[in-house]
Amino acid sequence: MRIISHNIVVALVILLLNGCFYTSGDLQNWELENQGTSAFALSRDARFALIYSKEHHLVLWDLYENKMLAELGEQDPQANAVSRIRISDNGRFAVTASQINFAVWDLAWTQAEGLWSISDGLIRDVDISSNGEQVLLGLSNGKAIYVNLVTGRRLEFLAHREKVNTVALSSNGRFALSGGNDYKAYLWDTTTGLVLRTFEHEQRVNRVALHRDGLYAFTSDGGNQAVIWDLKSGEEMTSLKSWSRQLIFSTARFSDDGSLLLTGTPSSRIMVWDTSTGKRLHGFEAKPLKDTRPPRAVVYDAAIDNQNRLITGTSAGIAQAWDIED
Incomplete structure (x- = not known):
């Protein structure tokens, strides 16, 4: 009886630690x-x-006005699937990438600035500078x-010995x-290629982020x-x-401050x-695509809007707003 009670307590504790601190509201x-x-x-x-999406290709939305702004169409003539998108810090430009090529877009004019191909590796991640003129790629x-x-x-940049999984570029x-997998x-200088900081991990690095003013890295x-x-x-x-035994992130972003x-x-x-303490302040559960099994969605991006709400976008094709006011 004691063993059964102990097992129930353990199960409840695990449930509390892993699930009940997340809200779907x-x-x-x-x-x-x-x-x-x-x-x-x-x-x-x-x-x-x-x-x-495979059905509608690249589409630009204005969430404040709740309306579609433009259908940008396919990234390239072969209609390769886009697996990575980043919008520049000032919101004017975007880079989209398949595994073999990437395009830069002027979102104000809703048109492509150009298409470039990569021949010596597969694109695993991408980022773009604020002026839309500089691009960073992580390759297989x-x-x-x-x-x-x-x-x-x-x-x-050749310091990595294995696949580069994730990249971030400063706004300038x-x-x-x-x-990477090594x-x-x-952290390195794009003018010289020199390493400025080295951050060691115990396993493969799968997510990095830079604070927009250069104060912090994640x-x-x-x-x-x-x-x-x-x-x-x-x-x-x-x-x-x-x-949690694992903290695998599909996206990470610092708030402006x-x-x-x-x-x-x-x-x-x-x-x-909280970046000063490392404590989790809020936890949410994104809405999955209807009738998907298991009922999960990849969280692709997160940002804070002008109402100080957390906005997220997922593989379910859904953006959601969350309350993060204490």
């Missing part, structure tokens, strides 16, 4: 694509959403490639952060090592506090963290 939601999406990006102020062959699309300058295009994340791996770094000193500022870290997972979980 959103403030508002936008069902943008009822067949789901393979890529979804939000602007920094969460006003614009750029999504890709261990290279991180910085490209100035105006001057044609191309820099191959001067600094890059890349993480258990390392590097790196996380396939286990539960998720660290916020002070970029001035290069020292660990804090690590995220969690009882750097006080919060917004994260999402491949299994519908959305979390808001």
